[in-house]
Amino acid sequence: MAVRYVSGENLEFAYSVGRPAGNAVQRNRLRRRLRGAVAIELDLFPSGAYLVSAAPSAQTMTTEELGQAVRALAHRVNQFVEEGTK
Numbered sequence: 647m648a649v650r651y652v653s654g655e656n657l658e659f660a661y662s663v664g665r666p667a668g669n670a671v672q673r674n675r676l677r678r679r680l681r682g683a684v685a686i687e688l689d690l691f692p693s694g695a696y697l698v699s700a701a702p703s704a705q706t707m708t709t710e711e712l713g714q715a716v717r718a719l720a721h722r723v724n725q726f727v728e729e730g731t732k
Contacts, residue, residue: 649722649723651694663676683713686713696723
């Protein structure tokens with residue numbers, strides 16, 4: 647998974663799942679799972695706008711693995727924000 651971050655006052659998320667991840671039903675299911683995983687970890691993300699992109703391999707991730715991936719994304723964004731404020 648990958649994330650694009652733009653600083654801002656509000657916390658906003660958009661999700662991108664490309665065609666290689668499957669048909670529309672599979673892509674939408676993955677998008678819903680991503681949205682749920684992010685919702686659980688919202689407090690880890692600094693305010694701003696995010697574009698979360700999922701690779702086709704995310705289809706086979708368990709809920710726990712998806713949560714771990716979201717926490718890793720939040721950690722990377724926080725490191726980026728901290729480095730930018732130094």
